[in-house]
Amino acid sequence: MNQNQLYNLQLGINGFGRLLTIVGFALLLSAIGLGWLVKSFLFVLALLIVAPIVGIFVFQWWVRKNIVQAECPVCGAELTGFNQAQVQCSNCGEPLQAEKGKFKRMTPSGTIDVEAVEVAAQVLDD
Incomplete structure (x- = not known):
């Protein structure tokens, strides 16, 4: 039995796919803007x-x-x-x-x- 099977399952995105995911997430955040993220963080903090x-x-x-x-x-x-x-x-x-x-x-x-x-x-x- 391969002991690293769970590790391989968790990190299934290899080098180029991982890079594309990070770039896609960055493009999505730049298109939408980070204001909503900061405002919701401050709202949750104030609520707490x-x-x-x-x-x-x-x-x-x-x-x-x-x-x-x-x-x-x-x-x-x-x-x-x-x-x-x-x-x-x-x-x-x-x-x-x-x-x-x-x-x-x-x-x-x-x-x-x-x-x-x-x-x-x-x-x-x-």
Whole structure:
């Protein structure tokens, strides 16, 4: 088996053919011009520089819009979660739903969730 077979396959264009290919490519570039090549290189370079910067600002805006930091309505522990996502309280284990910047208890259908309000007792004199 010839070990140089792959090498011969890759360099199949011999001396004169290789020279004609280089001359033809040079003539094509001179006819079309190199301006497009330089402009596209500068465009790709600018895109590689600007895209990460814009991406960082877009990601920060998205995080500020979609992250909810509030207290658990059951135990008062500080929680963090995504907006419109289900979260389980790490302190009391209560399943919660993040909505409109705060957490709400998830109740099974048919259950009425009542919030208790503390009222100060007054003594009535007769």
